[in-house]
Structures are given as structure tokens and as C-alpha cells.
Amino acid sequence: MMNYTGLDRPKKPGYYLFWKAMFVAICLLGIGFIYAAADFVDYNWRWEQVPQYFWLDKDLEVRSEAEGDLTKIDKTAAGYTLIIQDGGHEEIVNLPPDANIFLVEGDYVYMGDTIAEYRVSKPGILLEATYVTLKVSMLAIVLGIIVGILAGLMRISENPCLRWLSVTYVELIRGSPLLVQIFLWYFVAGSLINAMLDKVGLSAIPALWYGVFALAIFTGAYVAEIVRAGVQSVHRGQSEAARALGLSGQQAMRKVILPQAFRRILPPLAGQFISLIKDSSLLGVIAVRELTKATREVISSSLMSYELWIACTIMYLVLTFALSVAVQYLERRAVR
Incomplete structure (x- = not known):
């Protein structure tokens, strides 16, 4: 007779079915609680109006101004x-080819007339x-990947200047809030850069790009530490074996060390990139x-806060789930 301990103990046939049903029950209980709480405060659900904010398909009226x-x-x-001519004032109205016009030339139009x-679709x-x-x-x-890989390799470099630059960058970025960094990129760096561009007659850089730079630099600091840890986790014998085969230090890093480290850093990279997607919500500021x-x-115009x-x-x-699935696919490919 075999003795089983802990998780090795065989489960009864209905074990997994019971706990799967329990999971579904807990989810339904949570949904039910939300609806019960909304009903308690007399909230009127309007789910039928939500799709229009994802795909607009309706007839629009054009009124005279x-x-x-x-x-x-x-x-x-x-x-x-x-x-539309009114004395010296002229209003020009542009309409798409499929517009249904309710007036003819010579009609008198009042303000607000359709x-x-x-x-619109x-x-x-x-x-x-x-x-x-x-x-x-x-x-x-x-x-962020480009910045992180460069900073991570600089972090383990024998060159003290490169190593200290990487350490300074990583500690500065990880030691300050992302929201503050977004403000610095947009209100400080952005103002200076756009002012200089204006001086030379060039267009200003949109706010979106400053948001991208802020997120990339922030993420790059964490990617750098992930890359550093991944590279250092590869046994030193791998590098020595590559050098013994005649590979240079750069060739050994590119062909031997990094491919092995890549498989190990994929899971933490996925977590970091998922966090980045969620952090992008700060760019509204x-x-x-x-x-x-x-x-x-x-929400400010529709007052449908719960649904939206x-x-x-x-x-x-x-x-985030799509990104997680993509990274899992890469993990499976990497271990082949």
C-alpha cells in the first residue's frame, strides 16, 4: 500500500467537478452582488447604449448655424x-455624398433648421x-526592449563608465513615480524641445510621443534589470565554452548567452509589458x-458610470490577455 502526502494524494472523481462548480458559483455571486448593490441605490442599467461608443452606426442630422x-x-x-448667405456672412456646409438634403436652392434657412x-458608420x-x-x-x-537590453548589457559591462551610467539610469527611473516622469517628459522636456523646434520653424512633437517616451524609458529600466538577471543566470561555463571554441566575447553573448537568457526572461518580461499597458492609462493627464x-x-456626458x-x-x-497568450506562444517556441 502506497502512502501519499500533500498534493500527491489521488483525488476522488468528483473533486475537480466540485471545485469548478464552486469557482463558477463565486463568479456568479460577485456579479449578483454588483447588480444587487446597483438595484439598492436605484441605478438604471443601460447596457443597450454601450455599443454605440465602440461602433457608431446612426443617422446624424445637420443643423444650420x-x-x-x-x-x-x-x-x-x-x-x-x-x-448659406446672410448679408455679408457666408456659411459653408460640407456633406458626404450619401447625405439626404431636405432643402433646395433659394430656400430661406433659419438657425437650427435641419x-x-x-x-454614420x-x-x-x-x-x-x-x-x-x-x-x-x-x-x-x-x-523599452531596445533601451532595456542596452542598459542591461551596460549593467554587466566591465567598463565602469557604462556600468555606472546604467546603474544611475535604473535607480533614477525606478526610484521615482511614473506619473512624475510623464509630467517631466511633457511639461519640462516637451516644452523645451517644442520651443526649440518652433525657433527653427519645425512642427511641435505631439503629446502622444512624449507619453511613449515616458513609458519606454520607465519600462526600459525594469527590462534592464530583467536582462541583467537573465544573463547572469546562465552558467559561466557556457561563456567559457564559447570562448574555447574561438568565439569573441560579443559573439558568445549574441549566439550563446542571450538565446539561453531569452527563454528565462520571457515570463518576467510579459509581466512588465502587461503592467505597461495598464500604466498607459496615466497618459490622460x-x-x-x-x-x-x-x-x-x-461618462461625463452619458452618466453611465457602471456600464462604461x-x-x-x-x-x-x-x-493584456492577448499579450499574455502571445508570450506563452513564444515560450513554447523557445523551448523547442
Whole structure:
């Protein structure tokens, strides 16, 4: 007779079924609690209005902002151009080709009159903001990887200047809040850089790019430590064997050490990049309309705080889960 201890003990047939059912019950209990609490405070759920903020598909009315005679309706391949003349003032209204115009030339138009109507089918504000979040995150991840690998290799360099520069960078970045760094990038560095660009007649750099730089530099500091730990975790004998085969130090690092370290640093890198996606929600403070900022704007006009914050959470979960799945795929490929 075998003796089992701890987790090695065989489970009864209904063991896993029971605990899976328990998991589902706990999830349903949590959802039920949210709805019960909302009902207790007389909150009116309006889930049917949420989809329009992801995909807008509705008829829009175009109203006149001036009063006068409709003097001209010009049709081109790009659409319609309406001109409303009121003495010396002229209002020009541009409409898409599929617009349904309710007036004819010569009609008198009052301010607020419905001029035309057309169908709009385009991404909603939350879907556009999700794209901005994804764009910012991916750019910051790529730049962060480059900065992190360079800083990580400098961290283990025998050159004291490179090593001290890396240590200073890592400690400065990890020792200050990301929000403060975003402010420094936008209000300090951004103001100086844009002022210099204006002096030489160049366009200013948008706030989005300062947000990308802030996230990339912040993430790069953590990636540097992950890379350093991964490289140092590879047994020293691997490097010595590579050198014995005639490889230079750089060749040994590129062909022997880094490939082995890569497999070990993938899980912590995934966690860092998932954190970066969530940290992108801070960019709203510098007027970057990412997912969190867009959600706040929609809530301020629709007053659907419960539905929209839940929808916002789900979108972040989709982004982070997709990244997690991608990294797991890379892990499986790396061990082959």
C-alpha cells in the first residue's frame, strides 16, 4: 500500500467537478452582488447604449448655424457643398455624398433648421481610444526592449563608465513615480524641445510621443534589470565554452548567452509589458485620449458610470490577455 502526502494524494472523481462548480458559483455571486448593490441605490442599467461608443452606426442630422438664403448646392465626387448667405456672412456646409438634403436652392434657412441627414458608420470613441492605447503600448514596448537590453548589457559591462551610467539610469527611473516622469517628459522636456523646434520653424512633437517616451524609458529600466538577471543566470561555463571554441566575447553573448537568457526572461518580461499597458492609462493627464481618458469623457456626458467602467475593464483585460497568450506562444517556441 502506497502512502501519499500533500498534493500527491489521488483525488476522488468528483473533486475537480466540485471545485469548478464552486469557482463558477463565486463568479456568479460577485456579479449578483454588483447588480444587487446597483438595484439598492436605484441605478438604471443601460447596457443597450454601450455599443454605440465602440461602433457608431446612426443617422446624424445637420443643423444650420446661420440664418439666410441657401444660395448654392454644389455636388462633387467628394460630396455636397451648401452655401448659406446672410448679408455679408457666408456659411459653408460640407456633406458626404450619401447625405439626404431636405432643402433646395433659394430656400430661406433659419438657425437650427435641419439641413440634411446622413448615415454614420465608424469606430466609436472607445474603440478609437483602445487603438490609441494599443499603439502607445506597442511603441513603448519596442523602445523599452531596445533601451532595456542596452542598459542591461551596460549593467554587466566591465567598463565602469557604462556600468555606472546604467546603474544611475535604473535607480533614477525606478526610484521615482511614473506619473512624475510623464509630467517631466511633457511639461519640462516637451516644452523645451517644442520651443526649440518652433525657433527653427519645425512642427511641435505631439503629446502622444512624449507619453511613449515616458513609458519606454520607465519600462526600459525594469527590462534592464530583467536582462541583467537573465544573463547572469546562465552558467559561466557556457561563456567559457564559447570562448574555447574561438568565439569573441560579443559573439558568445549574441549566439550563446542571450538565446539561453531569452527563454528565462520571457515570463518576467510579459509581466512588465502587461503592467505597461495598464500604466498607459496615466497618459490622460497630458491630454492623450487613451482608453481611460475616453471612458471618463463618455461618462461625463452619458452618466453611465457602471456600464462604461466595466466595459473599460474588459477592454484592458482583452489587451493584456492577448499579450499574455502571445508570450506563452513564444515560450513554447523557445523551448523547442
